[in-house]
Amino acid sequence: MNKSAMSFFENLIALPSPSGFEENASKLFKKYTEKFCDEVFVDTMGNVYGEIKSPNKNTYNVMISGHIDEIGLMVKYISEKGFIYFSSIGGIDVRLLPGFRVWIHSEKGKIKGVIGQKPIHLLEANEREKVSKIHELFIDIGAKSKKEALQYVNIGDPITLDCGLERLLNGYLIGRGFDDRMGAFCVAETLRALAEVKDDLDVNVFGVASVQEEIGLRGATVSAYNINPKVGIAVDVGFATDFPSVDEKIVGESKLEGGPIITRGPNINPHIYDILVKSAKNNKIPYQIEGHPRGTGTDANVMQLTRGGVATGLVSVPLRYMHTPVEMLSEKDLDNTIRLLKNAILSLKADMDFRPF
Numbered sequence: 001m002n003k004s005a006m007s008f009f010e011n012l013i014a015l016p017s018p019s020g021f022e023e024n025a026s027k028l029f030k031k032y033t034e035k036f037c038d039e040v041f042v043d044t045m046g047n048v049y050g051e052i053k054s055p056n057k058n059t060y061n062v063m064i065s066g067h068i069d070e071i072g073l074m075v076k077y078i079s080e081k082g083f084i085y086f087s088s089i090g091g092i093d094v095r096l097l098p099g100f101r102v103w104i105h106s107e108k109g110k111i112k113g114v115i116g117q118k119p120i121h122l123l124e125a126n127e128r129e130k131v132s133k134i135h136e137l138f139i140d141i142g143a144k145s146k147k148e149a150l151q152y153v154n155i156g157d158p159i160t161l162d163c164g165l166e167r168l169l170n171g172y173l174i175g176r177g178f179d180d181r182m183g184a185f186c187v188a189e190t191l192r193a194l195a196e197v198k199d200d201l202d203v204n205v206f207g208v209a210s211v212q213e214e215i216g217l218r219g220a221t222v223s224a225y226n227i228n229p230k231v232g233i234a235v236d237v238g239f240a241t242d243f244p245s246v247d248e249k250i251v252g253e254s255k256l257e258g259g260p261i262i263t264r265g266p267n268i269n270p271h272i273y274d275i276l277v278k279s280a281k282n283n284k285i286p287y288q289i290e291g292h293p294r295g296t297g298t299d300a301n302v303m304q305l306t307r308g309g310v311a312t313g314l315v316s317v318p319l320r321y322m323h324t325p326v327e328m329l330s331e332k333d334l335d336n337t338i339r340l341l342k343n344a345i346l347s348l349k350a351d352m353d354f355r356p357f
Helices: 003-014 023-033 178-195 218-227 270-282 299-304 331-346
Strands: 039-042 048-052 061-067 072-078 084-089 101-106 109-115 158-161 172-175 204-210 231-239 261-264 288-291 311-319 327-330
Touching (some): 023 204, 048 218, 061 178, 061 218, 178 231, 178 327, 204 218, 218 299, 231 331, 261 270, 270 311, 270 331, 299 311, 311 327
Parallel strands (some): 061 231
Antiparallel strands (some): 072 084, 101 158, 172 327
């Protein structure tokens, strides 16, 4: 990955983007893609669209989508003593929260706090085995009263965990919210790669940084309707199973550095699946296959059902420890995902028919 792309990725991961509060990350996506897209625009929900236009005027639209929102927390209640209670935005694993430092994103800026926990010395035996319910947890910002806390935070302020991107051995990266700002990154880099060869494009390409996926695929529902694509490819994270405690007989088999995961199943158009696999083989891109027997729970789910139906695919980057503060992926898989998307889209032709028979 070149320095410019890595800098963009690092900056994107550093920004807070809980569902419904994606503005900072979305602005960065917009600013970055404006350098090479023919047009970049934003809709009412906050979805950002980058378009690369084909020289062929009699063609169709292709949509690639990576959701730019992450899971997070929200200020729900402030006690008289100034302690802040919160609810979840998306699928938070409550077991991981006690003892974490957090940022509350308010009109006053970033307010540091900690999720408090009774010391182990004071816990009864039965309490040590118990997982707290989210409404039992609280954030301490050092305020002495509700009145003082309200000078800094408000009900409804979003909250993110205080952890950023770091490097491990072998080009492995860890961070908060790779799911799925990583996908938005791959969409942006695919647009950049296609812009360099757009005279070879036979289709119009819309790359979308979609919002509010973690609370119901909401941004993709709107953006797919707006674009009216004939083909849609979602870019998301997939479950890596190459670490202890995961049962591959249930989840399937995928690993870091194994290449992008190409999904097969009823949510996926068989022609798009074939195109993705053929593009991987022809360009010597490592890839993995996931069988998914129903809707995938990704942007691909709503793309497929838009208007009269969309020929849909799903490409995922293998990820360890999903929805934790230490999500882990391989830089090689990012690069190969972008290569796969670029080559698959270049192979799409204006006269292709994606009906199954």
